[in-house]
Amino acid sequence: MFGFLQRRPEHPRMAQFRQIGLFATLRPKELRVIDGLLYERRYLEGEIVFDEGEEGQALYVVLSGKALICKRIDGSLLPIAQILTGSLFGELALLWGLPRSAQVRAGEDCVLAALSRADFETLIETHAAIATKIALQLARDLGQKLNARALALEAHPL
Amino acid sequence: MTLPSNASGPLVWLVTIAVTTLLLVASAHALWLVVPFLLAIILYYLLYPVVRRLVLAGVSRQAAAALVAAGVTLVVVAVMIPLLPWLAAQAVTGEVTLNRYLEGGRVLIDRTLAALEHQFGFLRRMNFHAEMGKMATEFGDTTLQKKVGEALFAAAAWLPSLLLAPFFAFFLLRDGGLFAKLLASEVPNAFFERTIYMFDRVDATARNYFQGLLKLTVVDTVCLTAGLWLVGVPNAPILAAIAAVLQWIPVVGSVIGCVLVVLVAATEFPTNPWMVYATIGVFAFARLLDNFFFIPLTVGRSIRMHPMPTVLMVFIGGAVAGVPGLVLALPLAGVVSAVVGTVAGIVRDPRLRARHAYARSLQQQRIAADVRI
Numbered sequence A: 001m002f003g004f005l006q007r008r009p010e011h012p013r014m015a016q017f018r019q020i021g022l023f024a025t026l027r028p029k030e031l032r033v034i035d036g037l038l039y040e041r042r043y044l045e046g047e048i049v050f051d052e053g054e055e056g057q058a059l060y061v062v063l064s065g066k067a068l069i070c071k072r073i074d075g076s077l078l079p080i081a082q083i084l085t086g087s088l089f090g091e092l093a094l095l096w097g098l099p100r101s102a103q104v105r106a107g108e109d110c111v112l113a114a115l116s117r118a119d120f121e122t123l124i125e126t127h128a129a130i131a132t133k134i135a136l137q138l139a140r141d142l143g144q145k146l147n148a149r150a151l152a153l154e155a156h157p158l
Numbered sequence B: 001m002t003l004p005s006n007a008s009g010p011l012v013w014l015v016t017i018a019v020t021t022l023l024l025v026a027s028a029h030a031l032w033l034v035v036p037f038l039l040a041i042i043l044y045y046l047l048y049p050v051v052r053r054l055v056l057a058g059v060s061r062q063a064a065a066a067l068v069a070a071g072v073t074l075v076v077v078a079v080m081i082p083l084l085p086w087l088a089a090q091a092v093t094g095e096v097t098l099n100r101y102l103e104g105g106r107v108l109i110d111r112t113l114a115a116l117e118h119q120f121g122f123l124r125r126m127n128f129h130a131e132m133g134k135m136a137t138e139f140g141d142t143t144l145q146k147k148v149g150e151a152l153f154a155a156a157a158w159l160p161s162l163l164l165a166p167f168f169a170f171f172l173l174r175d176g177g178l179f180a181k182l183l184a185s186e187v188p189n190a191f192f193e194r195t196i197y198m199f200d201r202v203d204a205t206a207r208n209y210f211q212g213l214l215k216l217t218v219v220d221t222v223c224l225t226a227g228l229w230l231v232g233v234p235n236a237p238i239l240a241a242i243a244a245v246l247q248w249i250p251v252v253g254s255v256i257g258c259v260l261v262v263l264v265a266a267t268e269f270p271t272n273p274w275m276v277y278a279t280i281g282v283f284a285f286a287r288l289l290d291n292f293f294f295i296p297l298t299v300g301r302s303i304r305m306h307p308m309p310t311v312l313m314v315f316i317g318g319a320v321a322g323v324p325g326l327v328l329a330l331p332l333a334g335v336v337s338a339v340v341g342t343v344a345g346i347v348r349d350p351r352l353r354a355r356h357a358y359a360r361s362l363q364q365q366r367i368a369a370d371v372r373i
Helices: A012-020 A028-035 A089-097 A119-126 A128-155 B009-029 B031-056 B060-117 B121-126 B127-161 B164-185 B190-231 B236-246 B254-267 B273-297 B308-346 B348-369
Strands: A039-045 A049-051 A058-064 A067-073 A078-085 A103-106 A110-116
Touching: A012 A028, A012 A078, A012 B164, A039 A058, A039 B164, A039 B190, A049 B190, A058 A089, A058 A119, A089 A119, A089 A128, A110 A119, A110 B121, A110 B190, A119 A128, A119 B009, A119 B031, A119 B164, B009 B031, B009 B308, B031 B060, B031 B164, B031 B190, B031 B308, B060 B127, B060 B164, B060 B254, B060 B273, B060 B308, B121 B127, B127 B164, B164 B190, B190 B236, B190 B308, B190 B348, B236 B254, B254 B273, B254 B308, B254 B348, B308 B348
Parallel strands: none
Antiparallel strands: A039 A110, A049 A103, A058 A110, A067 A078, A067 A103
């Protein structure tokens, strides 16, 4: 009779979101807001997510599988890094609207969650707390990437 | 910031005009659905800021939409209860009132023609007053009364379908984002980012247009109320509000609004022609303010189309779908322009098409992988 008072079981997607660094600091209620904004896309191994130089409209989070960052080196397109489950890419387009700096394609069959720039801008106006938490995580992620790049340069100076 | 280079040019204009015209022709055959949907969109953009405020305060989107719908229903009921007896009385005396104002208009035309004939000799020789007066009387007695009667009957027949407007508006407020997600899920991966950008442009075009229109209505109501009150026209706020809402009909709406108020002024002050001239002056001044200040600040460049196809669309809208076509032509053309621009951008981008073809071939290989042994 009082079943409606029982706490509803959490949707498996919410548990998956909590594992993602970008959304790690969000509360369950805030995750539901984000869930309403994300577009889920499925890519087959080898399929291009976006090309270098393309105008970017969204940030992507890898929900499952793996994506490859590819750059043209000496005329041939080579993978230079891989993006594993839980990691994100395409954040420069979201923050500055810059053209894509590299090509990204699916390294294996993968599921991506896309957050559009328009939705992120709306989020800043409607849910400033959520947008701030995401922006902070984005800043941390960018910091880690910069740090990794600096360490790599130290190990292999130009 | 870089944005997708959406195609534009004469071909895109032509396709936009053709598609908008087809949609307007289709809408002319389903006005019972188009009119409530149009009102629902206006209601949606009117109430959306309130829903957004509630969402900002921590209420879920669904609950916010339900709260706003309940609030609006309560306000409508609270307004309608004291208004119903007055409306019933107006319905009973409606024909008498209409004939009184039409007679006021006829007297105004009669006096103006007599004054013109008195002023210019060639008009007297043409027997201008008698001929034009006869035509005006015939028009007033037959065509105008018949048209007004038909319009009132049509409005009465549409009333039940208008009840769909709040219903549509509620679901737009509650599930607007879901529709976009459902549509995007059908789009191939290669075109996904262009599509979400198009959604944003379509939403921005419609939102800027309708919210701008509502702001323009408020500003026009205030200005016209002030002007008509200064001139001394009775019931200035009501007449100003009606005239401001009529401005939703591009080009002819402001003329109709002006004629209505002039009829009231001519009837209420039959011996004072300056009242009529002053009323026309107020409308002309308000129109100037609209054109130079208010429209650029409100509706402005929300449509993002060249003025030539824009004006053309207004006339096509009126020709194929009447008054709803006039109201619908501009926002529809703006939305169609965004969609056609995006589709043309995809069609003209060989790289995107190649990516889509490659994704399909990958899918095909996967499907057919174990067909042959």
